[in-house]
Amino acid sequence: MKSTQGKVVVSLVLASVVCLLAVDFAEARRGGGRGGGHSMTRGGPAASGSMHRSQARPQRSSSRSSMSNQRYQGSRQAGSRDYAAQRPEPGTANRDNRPEMNQDRLDQRQDNIDQRRDTNQDRYDQRQENINERQDFAKEVHNDREEWYEDRWRGHSYVSVSVWGSMGCSYRRVVVGGVTYYDCNGVRYERVYRGSEVVYVVVN
């Protein structure tokens, strides 16, 4: 009996580990796992405080996005007009409830309801499809752009001003072409504005 219970416990633990790994894997597929290189990440999308993705998109994206928006709005407006045309006249519902209502009218009414329901569903599906298409494309463009920038930015090592101060190297200032560089332990740095922060970026 004890042996069976032990096997059950082991099975549960193994199953839990498998589930957790599956969830982590799903997270990673959704875009996680980026970062590294520093002990603490200080930036990210929330630091931008923007309500929208960056608009710095390649030309192809803005033109397509615009077209997509127009198509989306157009279909939505067209759908509204269709819906209005099919809507029953005010008061018909009350009249339809009279006892003398015949079977034909009841069938017709049911047909109208079914038709309207189908139309609504079609319109909803179409709108959802448009939204998904637009979101997928925007995400793709955004990710392309961000990855490109991240590669460029991460391509250069840098240290913050506070870290620079703690390095304690007796640096040598070198001016080349009007630009001041700092040589420290055989590494050449340039002091630059990296975003909103002053840092020392490695240039050699």
Add this chain to the structure above:
Amino acid sequence: MHYRIRILASLLTAAFCLSAHAQTAESPETPEIEPEALSVLQAMSDFLAASDEFYYEIDTTYDVVQPSGVKYEFGVARKNLVARPDRLHIEAIRRNGVAGTMIFDGKHIWAYSKEANVYAQTEQVGDLVESIEFAVSELRIKTPLSEIASPDLFASITRDLETAYHLGENVVRGVTSDHLFLRNDYADVQLWVATGDEPLLQRIVIDYREERGQPQFRAQFSNWNMAPKNTREKFTFVPPKDAERIRFYVAAPPSDSNREDAK
């Protein structure tokens, strides 16, 4: 007996997997745009558009998702002076004490650090909207809530809008405000806009639901001044004599080949 225990174990495992999956799934919202919400946004936009110059302060905090998944909060306090069509003055101080000044004087964009005694300068092209876009995308400078400087804030906020709810009235730091919920294709936004004759933004919370870890940005507004005085000197930057001029670290825009590679 063994059979029952095995069934129980299977059920427990299934329940655990389902609950884990549910935690990672997104909860659906019913898209709907309420006219009351839009009218509040329109009133706020119209009120801001009526003034070419205005001043406000924001205390911002934001989550940064670490590679481990843990979220850390950082914060920056900012004083913003806007003068349309093309001037902007921002003084920012982070919680770690690092301060910086950013000035758009209509011809140049300046960044100045008193602590490091350095400044950088680059050409400013276009109005505030274009200049801010350039600063954010190319110089990678953070200018949170820069939409407020737009002459058409309503259009900016409602771009790609999918949902807008008016959630009722709340009191935010003593100011009765309309509480709105907005959803676009990227983020969920909550706004608190003062009721009455001066419909000014009091608070904003942005949830980046599409981003890993769903980080949040929060900003508390204060000291709105729709008629600031003696602003000219604020938009004029004269570098201190001993300050060193440094460069913006700019990532060049992608070439056509880069774009093709990115496809």
